[in-house]
Amino acid sequence: MPEHANPTGAGYWYGQSPETAGGVDVLNALRAYRAAEAAMRRRTRDSMRMNETDLLAIRYVMQARQAGKSIGPKDLSRVLSISTASTTALIDRLQKGGYLTRRPHPTDRRALEIIPTENADHEVRETLGKMHRRMLETAESLTPEEAGTITRFLQEMTRVLESDR
């Protein structure tokens, strides 16, 4: 779904209390970051001609591969929270697109292993590598104190978001 929306959305949710400028500024910055990130993901998805789920899947498969782990359709289904039927269709799409291959599981003859192709690895790195490098550089240019402040804040916000689950 269109996470690429609401460009003029700023200022509604936290804009009603002028006297709280410091906190509001932080939340506005956080919202701007979120919007920029959503837009980036959309661009990536468009340039690779994939939907969001496919992109998450290929990333997960590549990451598992890199960690030396074997991964199958069942794992993808669980991780992506989609049915095994949809997972079959997803793998069909990605296989047809040349991003991954099926191979029989070495010991369980019911199961498959999903292997990313070299092309997938190349294309993902090509698309995302430079940006990630610059994000890392930005993060590393922080002093330890700054990094600690930001990390603690984000963790606290995460805790708030998860608190009414």
Next chain:
Amino acid sequence: MPEHANPTGAGYWYGQSPETAGGVDVLNALRAYRAAEAAMRRRTRDSMRMNETDLLAIRYVMQARQAGKSIGPKDLSRVLSISTASTTALIDRLQKGGYLTRRPHPTDRRALEIIPTENADHEVRETLGKMHRRMLETAESLTPEEAGTITRFLQEMTRVLESDR
């Protein structure tokens, strides 16, 4: 679309350089926050029985209303980046769900005005109000220096994300 995924995704994209722990911690915290936020949005959407676009639409309509602006299907179409046809269908859904009403545009007889119902306002605030309040409290408990550090960092990361558009 499944933005509610990849719980085990941590550690791949920024995990390859152990000696850069400070920066990596920040990025990991940022990623955890993003995941928590996506999950929260999904819960909201589920509890209101809406898809993401519908939720963005109702928020936009409410925000415009609050700002005293008149808004029509055409505006929604533009803001959400969906076709006018899809917008008609979206408004049908939201109207049937009791979230908004159509009314003729006061001067342009081709056009409509989209008005949120009181129920929409109530339901959105009910669902999101408490959490937003706590997020704001968290942000306001920061010292000005901390708020500045976090704001600058997020703005810089936003700039990086937008730099290869």
Next chain:
DNA sequence: CGCAAATAAATAGCCAGCCTAGTATTCCGT
């Protein structure tokens, strides 16, 4: 003024990607 082009919303019909249900095969605990 009068009419052509532009604009707003809706309708019809298509497609992608999700779902549930059901099936064949294989695994494994008792």
Next chain:
DNA sequence: ACGGAATACTAGGCTGGCTATTTATTTGCG
């Protein structure tokens, strides 16, 4: 060794996008 669980797949349905077209109205140009 057998029955239930697990894996991948197929079939068929639903949702929410899309394009193309239609209808009503407004705008603007000569």
